[in-house]
Amino acid sequence: MTARIIHIARNTFREAVRDRVLYNLIAFALLLSAAAILVGQISIGIERLVVINLGLTAVSLFGVVIAIFIGIGLVSKEIEKRTLYTVLSRPVRRWEFIIGKFFGLAGTLAVNTFFMAIGVFGALLYVVHKFSAPDALILVALYFIILEFFIICSLALLFSSFSSPLLSAVFAFSLFVIGSFADDLRGFAGMAHGLTRWVVTGVAYLVPNFSTLNVVNAIAHQQPLSAQLILQNTFYALFYTAMALSGAVLVFERRNLK
Amino acid sequence: MRSSGSATVIAAFCLAVSMAACVLVLRHIDQIRPHATLDDALYISSPKIVKRASLGFDGLMACIYWTRAVQYFGYRHHNHEVSYNELAPLLEITTALDPQLIPAYQFGANFLAPRPPWGAGQPDRAIQLMEYGIAHNSDNWQLYYNLGFVYYTELKDYKKASEAFARGAEVPNAHPFMRLLAAQMAEHAGEFSTARMLWKATLDTNRETNIRQNAIEHLRSIKVDEDVTNLEAAVTRFGQRTGRLPSSMSELAAAEHLPGIPVDPDGKPYVLTSEGRVLVQNPDDFSFITKGTPPGYKPSAAKFHTRS
Numbered sequence A: 001m002t003a004r005i006i007h008i009a010r011n012t013f014r015e016a017v018r019d020r021v022l023y024n025l026i027a028f029a030l031l032l033s034a035a036a037i038l039v040g041q042i043s044i045g046i047e048r049l050v051v052i053n054l055g056l057t058a059v060s061l062f063g064v065v066i067a068i069f070i071g072i073g074l075v076s077k078e079i080e081k082r083t084l085y086t087v088l089s090r091p092v093r094r095w096e097f098i099i100g101k102f103f104g105l106a107g108t109l110a111v112n113t114f115f116m117a118i119g120v121f122g123a124l125l126y127v128v129h130k131f132s133a134p135d136a137l138i139l140v141a142l143y144f145i146i147l148e149f150f151i152i153c154s155l156a157l158l159f160s161s162f163s164s165p166l167l168s169a170v171f172a173f174s175l176f177v178i179g180s181f182a183d184d185l186r187g188f189a190g191m192a193h194g195l196t197r198w199v200v201t202g203v204a205y206l207v208p209n210f211s212t213l214n215v216v217n218a219i220a221h222q223q224p225l226s227a228q229l230i231l232q233n234t235f236y237a238l239f240y241t242a243m244a245l246s247g248a249v250l251v252f253e254r255r256n257l258k
Numbered sequence B: 001m002r003s004s005g006s007a008t009v010i011a012a013f014c015l016a017v018s019m020a021a022c023v024l025v026l027r028h029i030d031q032i033r034p035h036a037t038l039d040d041a042l043y044i045s046s047p048k049i050v051k052r053a054s055l056g057f058d059g060l061m062a063c064i065y066w067t068r069a070v071q072y073f074g075y076r077h078h079n080h081e082v083s084y085n086e087l088a089p090l091l092e093i094t095t096a097l098d099p100q101l102i103p104a105y106q107f108g109a110n111f112l113a114p115r116p117p118w119g120a121g122q123p124d125r126a127i128q129l130m131e132y133g134i135a136h137n138s139d140n141w142q143l144y145y146n147l148g149f150v151y152y153t154e155l156k157d158y159k160k161a162s163e164a165f166a167r168g169a170e171v172p173n174a175h176p177f178m179r180l181l182a183a184q185m186a187e188h189a190g191e192f193s194t195a196r197m198l199w200k201a202t203l204d205t206n207r208e209t210n211i212r213q214n215a216i217e218h219l220r221s222i223k224v225d226e227d228v229t230n231l232e233a234a235v236t237r238f239g240q241r242t243g244r245l246p247s248s249m250s251e252l253a254a255a256e257h258l259p260g261i262p263v264d265p266d267g268k269p270y271v272l273t274s275e276g277r278v279l280v281q282n283p284d285d286f287s288f289i290t291k292g293t294p295p296g297y298k299p300s301a302a303k304f305h306t307r308s
Helices: A002-018 A021-042 A047-071 A073-080 A083-089 A094-128 A133-160 A165-180 A182-191 A194-206 A216-220 A227-254 B002-032 B047-053 B058-078 B087-097 B102-112 B123-136 B141-155 B158-169 B177-187 B191-205 B209-242 B249-255
Strands: none
Touching (some): A047 A216, A073 A083, A094 A133, B141 B177, B141 B191, B191 B209
């Protein structure tokens, strides 16, 4: 079972690399280099902040775009090319296929994030000349970003398991935007009454809460994060990912592939 | 194969020519249509909407808005403009997006407060900005220092300045000179010594190159103002004693028992005019002097340094 999942994951990773997904690293490197050099000349006092804010925001946005646009095609492309039938005709279960695809995409994004992290630290070193202890907190922000990718990958897979690529992209991106406003949704629920309150509270808990995983600005200001937050965010992301993947497996198990 | 090669060459040629033509045409269009000012960039004036639209990446958005504020101020200052209508909203959006962005308060208040041509001439908005910054960063004594600075330099409100320094002195790890400044403001001590103390404190407590350069510029200018004041007082004394004005700086120096011809911070001798006025040789070398300039002299905006 594990070997089959690993095999599917490895193939998914290879396919992403063949699709030149990692080319985005070039754009990222150019963006950060330009920011590190230019901002010092056109602004005042925020060189370090810009490198961290821009670097981590770019890592996040590049990853989200990759997660959505690859994730939505993971199932539908296999059906379209009819390679899915070959895979499923072997002793591979449908849920193994979904989980393998998830790990393949998550692995691609983790590798992508690793190289981008090197870029962020490189640009930071260029600007500040010397690292300080609080700079290690950037690793926590990167960890949270990877957790965010896990959630988005699983959501993209969920939508991909029953919908067309275009609609899956719309759904996944919409959820990303709504998830960024999850705290506001909860605030809105607190102000509502009766049935509206119940519905909005339900929606607020159902959509992924990306704002809790976004600590970029706090890290940029070298504000410490509690170990409790790191632990709770880890649990939240893993549970949410498990929930979305379970949904994807449920749908895919019942899907008529004929 | 050959036709494919020639097609590539032609396509590359067309690409280069079209690109150059686009640039040329756009440059011509820029000349015939009214210039889009930097004011036009403030499409959304509500900090809350900008914050929502940033999808949680408000730190980056704040950096972008802060850079916009710097560019807006720099552009208008460079063009000797006197109205800075969008500066305060830009700073308000910046600080609403990231209330911990300290440079936006420190520099922003000093873009807003000084009278033109050095700033926007809006000390009240600068004070609002600083109070907002203090409310969100109450443990940062430098913000109280900057607030007191605005009260002292722009409004000459010694009581409020003293209060601001005193509040800042209560912050843990505040620099000891805060108590000194509070006391000096309360006493309304000598202008030059107080100003020198403020700028010296700025120089000693900042690592930012722009701020340090600016403090040095101010200290140099304060020295010139003080020298000119003292020398003109000496000219008056000389006139009261002799019934005439000194014929030269050396005569004045001898009468006042000075060790030599007085020189400015660059080592250039001060000039005594036939009307008894004392001038510096190159006023453009001292960006912030208020004395020692020839009649009708206008400071060069190009020599502006940000004040903090």
